[in-house]
Amino acid sequence: MSATSVSSDRVDHLWKGVRAGVPIFVASAPFAVLFGAMAVENGLTVAQAVLMSAAVYGGASQMVGIELFGQHVAPWLIVFSIFAVNFRHVLYSAAIGQHVPHWSPLRKAVAFFFLVDPVFAESERRVENGKRITIIWYAGMALPMYCSWILMTWIGAEFGSQVMPDAHAIGLDFLLSIYFLGLVMGFRKRPRWLPVVLVSAVVSVIAYRTIGSPWHVSIGALAGILLAAALPPRAALPLEAAAVEEATS
Amino acid sequence: MxxxxxxxxxxxxxxxxxxxxxxxxxxxxxSIHPRVQAGLEAVPAAVLTTLVAPAAMNGGPAEWSALLVAALVCLRAPMFIGFVAGAAVLIAMRHWLA
Known part of the structure; x- marks a missing residue:
């Protein structure tokens, strides 16, 4: 293979990656703006909001984080909540890791930082089509999404409060709950989903009324997780299939 | 810092x-133990549900309608569409009920 065809291969992979990434960064942009606006409303500076998007880079967990910032809870509990919400990601690198044996450990360590839900879904789709996940394709797909996430956070943090004057009228205080419900619905094809959701909902409401926020999150979640582990195991989906289903739904 | x-x-x-x-x-x-895997699979739905449930409990007709519409739309459409539909119902109902 000549040097020119190797480099045109690379350009081709990069371009295909960028194209695969366009829908996902467009779809995520409103959430980054929403996060930026909410973060400032909850007492973060613009710089802190942008730093959080760059360092954590996980929409739902960032929303949970700033929700707790606003309630003056113990710092370790906020970190733990971010960890808990992002825990699903352990499935992603476990699944993708099997498709990239040609990546060095360092390459994996860097690439998996960017392995958010839609990046995982696009990667699995590429494997499904019988193509290799090259690092150049992956970078072309994942990096624009990351840059857009940070930029849109800044826009939301800087201008959000001016664009959205009446938080209640435009539903800003409740949009997060709708967003989280949408995420919950996305997991509905998983085994034991309904019992887990029902038990977590009931236990968290009871804990919210008796013990108080934010303990209802850990207590309610633990109840659902223990229930899932205790129910008789069904013919479990292979790990990878379960994760793909979740990321693409 | x-x-x-x-x-x-x-x-x-x-x-x-x-x-x-x-x-x-x-x-x-x-391989990992089936019960551990079952527990892991339940983590996101369990955690996110606990964030919705108390807020829903504290809400009124506008909030309940928004969640119901969002959940129903999410059954058929991508999650983002469901989110927009729920938000639209919320804003419209708060406007009319105010």
Whole structure:
């Protein structure tokens, strides 16, 4: 293979990656703006909001984080909540890791930082089509999404409060709950989903009324997780299939 | 450094551990116990449900309608469409009920 065809291969992979990434960064942009606006409303500076998007880079967990910032809870509990919400990601690198044996450990360590839900879904789709996940394709797909996430956070943090004057009228205080419900619905094809959701909902409401926020999150979640582990195991989906289903739904 | 800064940086580190942890741990095992796997699979739905339930309980007709519409639309359409539909119902009903 000549040097020119190797480099045109690379350009081709990069371009295909960028194209695969366009829908996902467009779809995520409103959430980054929403996060930026909410973060400032909850007492973060613009710089802190942008730093959080760059360092954590996980929409739902960032929303949970700033929700707790606003309630003056113990710092370790906020970190733990971010960890808990992002825990699903352990499935992603476990699944993708099997498709990239040609990546060095360092390459994996860097690439998996960017392995958010839609990046995982696009990667699995590429494997499904019988193509290799090259690092150049992956970078072309994942990096624009990351840059857009940070930029849109800044826009939301800087201008959000001016664009959205009446938080209640435009539903800003409740949009997060709708967003989280949408995420919950996305997991509905998983085994034991309904019992887990029902038990977590009931236990968290009871804990919210008796013990108080934010303990209802850990207590309610633990109840659902223990229930899932205790129910008789069904013919479990292979790990990878379960994760793909979740990321693409 | 401010407490907020520490929370953000440690939250970023914790998130990074979840992103590489799965590969590091599971590449060392051929299989994981079915009950552990069942518990892991339940984590996101369980955690996110606990964030919705108390807020829904504290809401009124506008909030309940918004959640119902969002959930129904999510059955047929991508999650983002469901989110927009729920938000539209919320804003419209708050406007009319106000």
């Amino acid at each position: 401010s407490v907020n800064l520490w929370i953000i940086l440690l939250g970023g580190l914790a998130t990074y551990l979840t992103r590489i942890g799965g590969h590091i741990v599971l590449s060392r095992f051929d």
